[in-house]
Amino acid sequence: MAILSRRDDPDARSRGETALIEAAIALMEEGEPYASVTVAAITSRAGHTRTAFYFYFRDKRDLLMAATDRLVGGLFDDTDHWWSGGDREALETTLRAILQDYRRSSALIRALVEATSYDRVVADYWHGEIERFIEATEARLPPAYAPPTRRGVASALVWMIERTYYLRILDEDTAGDAVAVDALLEVWARTLGLGD
Numbered sequence: 001m002a003i004l005s006r007r008d009d010p011d012a013r014s015r016g017e018t019a020l021i022e023a024a025i026a027l028m029e030e031g032e033p034y035a036s037v038t039v040a041a042i043t044s045r046a047g048h049t050r051t052a053f054y055f056y057f058r059d060k061r062d063l064l065m066a067a068t069d070r071l072v073g074g075l076f077d078d079t080d081h082w083w084s085g086g087d088r089e090a091l092e093t094t095l096r097a098i099l100q101d102y103r104r105s106s107a108l109i110r111a112l113v114e115a116t117s118y119d120r121v122v123a124d125y126w127h128g129e130i131e132r133f134i135e136a137t138e139a140r141l142p143p144a145y146a147p148p149t150r151r152g153v154a155s156a157l158v159w160m161i162e163r164t165y166y167l168r169i170l171d172e173d174t175a176g177d178a179v180a181v182d183a184l185l186e187v188w189a190r191t192l193g194l195g196d
Contacts, residue, residue, distance in 0.1 A: 019046040021067045034111035088194040106169040
């Protein structure tokens with residue numbers, strides 16, 4: 001009988017990746033900047049060896065992008081029902097959900113934005129992920145927006161959320177969150193021609 005390796009067991013692979021991702025995020029949540037987090041610290045925290053780390057990830061950058069893939073998947077789940085034909089109320093629900101996702105993943109997002117400032121691969125990766133949201137938003141714009149303005153408007157709307165919410169999570173005080181959501185809702189609703 002053949003013995004299955006971790007490569008043959010997707011559940012074991014997923015558990016191993018998750019343990020390492022969670023260890024890295026925990027270190028960053030404790031205040032360790034992404035640039036200072038070492039593979040040794042991650043593996044020690046996760047109870048894995050360096051060899052195990054490199055079984056799952058090529059390097060720390062690969063881990064960061066894998067963690068972000070999971071976040072982006074959740075963001076797409078939150079936005080999908082609105083993109084599929086939601087109204088102003090659905091848009092408001094979506095904007096609130098995205099900010100909650102950002103709050104829950106603040107250490108990861110701070111690390112991601114930090115890395116985009118000096119790592120071209122991470123920057124290209126993140127811009128590629130944002131591009132998916134831009135394309136989906138562009139598809140929802142009213143016909144009055146013709147190319148190339150249509151593309152520019154969609155890009156501005158999406159990056160407006162990304163930057164506004166990034167700035168919100170730098171402040172642990174959530175008092176301004178509702179104002180930020182309301183402001184974004186007003187801009188988006190006016191742009192998309194959604195009524196009150």
